[in-house]
Amino acid sequence: MMRTRPLKVxxxxxxxxxxxVTxxxxxxxxxxxxxxxAPIELAGIAVRRPHKVRDGVPAELLTTDATALVKRGDIDVVVEVIGGIxxxxxxxxxAFEHGASVxxxxxxxxxxxxASLHAKAVEHGVDLYxxxxxxxxxxxxxxxRESLAGDRVNRxxxxxxxxTNFILDKMDSTGAGYSEALEEATALGYAEADPTADVEGxxxxAKAAILAGIAFHTRVTIDDVHREGLTEVTAADIASARKMGCTVKxxxxxxxxxxxxxxxxxxxxxxIPLSHPLASVREAYNAVFVEAEAxxxxxxxxxxxxGAPTASAVLGDLVTACRNKLAATIGAGESAYTRLPVSPMGDVVTRYHISLDVADKPGVLAQVATVFAQHEVSIGTVRQQGRNQGSGDDAAVEQSSGGQRAGGEASLVVVTxxxxxxxxxxxxxALRELDTVRGVASIMRVEGE
Structure with missing residues (x-):
């Protein structure tokens, strides 16, 4: 039977x-x-600008005093969509201290x-979703957290x-440069006026830290996450990936x-290879690939x-939190029993795609190969494109050693x-220190194989 007294939100x-959400x-x-x-009732909405017109939002519920709102003893669940620290x-x-789930x-x-928020929620016997x-x-x-709780997630x-997916997809599908793709993303509303949080990773x-903590039952913060942005990705990188049967994500x-x-x-x-499921994720869509043992x-x-997709997730959590309130119970909290350390980026095992601008003369590839050998990094493939000065003649070959032509310049692409x-x-x-290497044009990791 349904309880008649509403749960207040x-x-x-x-x-x-x-x-x-409203x-x-x-x-x-x-x-x-x-x-x-049980019915739910919106008991109040904290905003900074109460006089702003909001279609469908009851003006009588608006307040600028968020602290007073969360201190009300009759609030069952607080929904927070403000952002920031x-x-x-x-x-x-x-809100926890006054008995509300969040x-x-x-x-x-x-x-x-x-971690501290989870601990606070447990201390006061409420939920955090x-x-x-x-x-x-x-x-x-x-x-x-729940469906795979009995399994071991490895990746x-x-x-x-x-x-960022929209930007890279446009660079791949249209040949646009980074700046052009970002401009289109901004015009369509996919990118903020200041896109730093997105394009710099x-x-x-932040999302990776949350996922790692849940997947591996350990505590991971944003400070533990190695981060690189995509502002240095060029149309040449996209083209080079395509030659390898890959795309950039x-x-x-x-x-x-x-x-x-x-x-x-x-x-x-x-x-990542075009055969990988993530390679086909287009436009501004998201996708996450989980690898578990069982x-x-x-x-x-x-x-x-x-707005609508995020509100859908919020409402799913709200329903769960309200059900728990009715049952006088709480859901699963933080699981950090493994206490696994977070290793530095240097310990990660991966592959590299490296594009070098080199002198196009005999012996250069041998010098480059020696540097790789000295650092115990095995070369998978080499693609050399030579440009004879004054001739305008280009040539590209797949090779594992030797073969440079005398004179001019060359682009050397190595995949490890x-x-x-x-x-x-x-x-x-070490490659940057070679006299015959005029520049490292790009470096990118190869994943998903």
Whole structure:
């Protein structure tokens, strides 16, 4: 039987996502009540600008005093869609202290201070849910935390930022440069006026920290995540990837080490084979590839941002938190029992695609190969394109040794076998010191094989 007294919900923030949450709660009230077992009631909405016109949002619910709202003893669940670290951290802990569960979409806060928030929630016997913090509407956190709780996850590989995927997809499909693709993303609303958080990988790094912590049952913060942006990716990199049967994607990669004693988390652009499921993820979509011992390979795909998709994830958590309130119980909290250390990027085993500008004369390739050998990095393939001065003649060949023509300039593309990132970085540093190497045009990791 349905309880008649409604569960009261406080909403912090009423922007794109908050407005959509309000709309769904209002228009789907009967369905939500039936699913929960009790009606829910919006008790207040904290905003910074109460006089701003918000279609479908009851003006009488608006308040600028978020602290007073979360301190109300009758609030059952607080939904936080403000973002940022403070004052949100204080508001969430205050809500816990006054008996309210919290549903959040705040990846930055959770990646920086998730452990203390979980501890605070347990201390006060309330829930903390945050499905919307990673990959928008895609059900991902709950499957990792609950559906795969009996399995051992070894790797999480994903596209978790729609802006960067849109940019790289446009560079690949149209031949546009980075600046042109970013301009189009901005015009279409996929990129913010200041795109730094997206294109420099901060957004994806926060999500990677959350995913790694859940997947490997250990504590990982954003400071543990190696991060590289995509601003240096060029049209030439995209073209070179295509020649290899690859495409370039901005990836979040969380891995358990081969011996199971540590984990790594990283975000950077990488080449992946066109045969990999992530290679076909287009436009601003997200997708996450999970590799588990018993379940095998699983892929989660869908819209990773936007008001409606994010609100969908928020409402899913809200329903769960409300059900727990009715049952006088709480859901699964933080699982960090493994206490695995996070290894530095240098310990990661990967492959490199390296493009060098070299003098086109005999012996150059031999010198380059010697440097790789000295650092115990095995060369997989070499592609040389020579340009004789004054002739305009180009030639490209796949080779493993020798073969340079005398005179002029050349572009040398080397793809390595797997080695530690530290060894590969040292190799690149040594190559820069060779007189015959005029420049390292680009460096990119090769993943997903």
């Amino acid at each position: 406080a909403l912090l923030g009423c922007g794109v996502v908050g407005s959509e 709309r769904i709660i209002t228009t789907q009230a009967d369905d939500l009540a039936a699913r929960i077992g 403070e004052p949100v951290r204080t508001l969430i802990t205050t 549903v959040s979409a705040n990846k930055a806060l959770l990646a920086a201070d998730g 945050y499905e919307a913090a990673v990959a928008g509407a895609i059900p991902l956190i709950r499957p990792l 999480v590989l994903g596209i978790v930022n729609g802006t 901060f957004d994806a790094a 901005m990836l979040a990669i969380c891995e358990r080490s081969a011996d199971g004693r540590s984990v790594t988390a990283r975000v950077h652009p990488a080449m 379940a095998g390979r699983l892929m989660f795909y869908g819209p990773g941002a936007g 076998h797997r080695a530690t990132d530290a060894a590969l970085s040292a190799t690149v540093a």
